Amino acid sequence: xxxVTQPDARVTVSEGASLQLRCKYSYSGTxxxxxxxxxxxxxxxxxxxxxxGDPVVQGVNGFExxxxxxxxxxxxxxxxxxxxxxxxxxxxxxSGGNYKxxxxxxxxxxxxx
Amino acid sequence: xxLVYQYPRRTICKSGTSMRMECQAVGFQATSVxxxxxxxxxxxxxxxxxxxxxxxxxxxxxxxxKFPISHPNLSFSSMTVLNAYLEDRGLYLCGARAGTSSGNTxxxxxxxxxxxx
Numbered sequence: 221x222x223x224v225t226q227p228d229a230r231v232t233v234s235e236g237a238s239l240q241l242r243c244k245y246s247y248s249g250t251x252x253x254x255x256x257x258x259x260x261x262x263x264x265x266x267x268x269x270x271x272x273g274d275p276v277v278q279g280v281n282g283f284e285x286x287x288x289x290x291x292x293x294x295x296x297x298x299x300x301x302x303x304x305x306x307x308x309x310x311x312x313x314x315s316g317g318n319y320k321x322x323x324x325x326x327x328x329x330x331x332x333x
Numbered sequence: 334x335x336l337v338y339q340y341p342r343r344t345i346c347k348s349g350t351s352m353r354m355e356c357q358a359v360g361f362q363a364t365s366v367x368x369x370x371x372x373x374x375x376x377x378x379x380x381x382x383x384x385x386x387x388x389x390x391x392x393x394x395x396x397x398x399k400f401p402i403s404h405p406n407l408s409f410s411s412m413t414v415l416n417a418y419l420e421d422r423g424l425y426l427c428g429a430r431a432g433t434s435s436g437n438t439x440x441x442x443x444x445x446x447x448x449x450x
Binding site (some may be wrong): 326 | 335339367369376377379382424426428438440441442443444
């Protein structure tokens with residue numbers, strides 16, 4: 221079985237501050253990991269993905285994530301957040317031929333101006 | 334780029350009636366389409382996975398009789414919610430996989446929101 225845990229339901233930061241959103245996964249095989257963002261009243265947009273290679277992957281809008289096999293984690297980071305980054309962020313786990321990722325419960329990010 | 338369009342964006346239907354939603358892949362061939370439901374305050378529940386040349390696979394708690402899916406070609410899929418009731422409300426998302434070039438990445442549409450009254 222595979223699972224994704226996002227331990228923080230809500231994160232509040234000030235504009236310009238750095239950000240880390242946590243994601244832990246459970247899977248015995250080679251994981252495919254994704255971060256998606258959902259803006260209010262919209263669908264899911266892919267921020268970045270990790271399949272293999274460099275554990276630090278770059279995404280859109282200055283986001284990056286680091287894969288750690290030893291910690292079973294895939295945390296999302298941004299050096300300086302903007303108020304427009306306020307949204308719900310979902311971490312997702314896929315595996316091998318599994319084209320149906322398992323999603324975490326999401327982390328709601330609130331950026332104060 | 335890979336784009337996925339969903340229609341309608343929002344539907345209000347009476348309890349016991351049905352709603353059909355469509356998913357269109359633009360700029361790529363959707364060899365697999367996954368339908369998810371995001372219920373209020375919950376994360377995404379996978380309803381079914383449709384792969385070209387394979388049978389549609391429904392997840393536990395979801396059936397073809399309740400959520401019939403059609404995937405007639407590599408750019409289009411539709412799903413109907415039959416006899417919708419309050420527990421069926423939510424945002425229905427279509428995630429389309431673009432062949433093998435992008436691995437297991439699903440590209441999602443904006444979703445079709447179902448409101449049941």
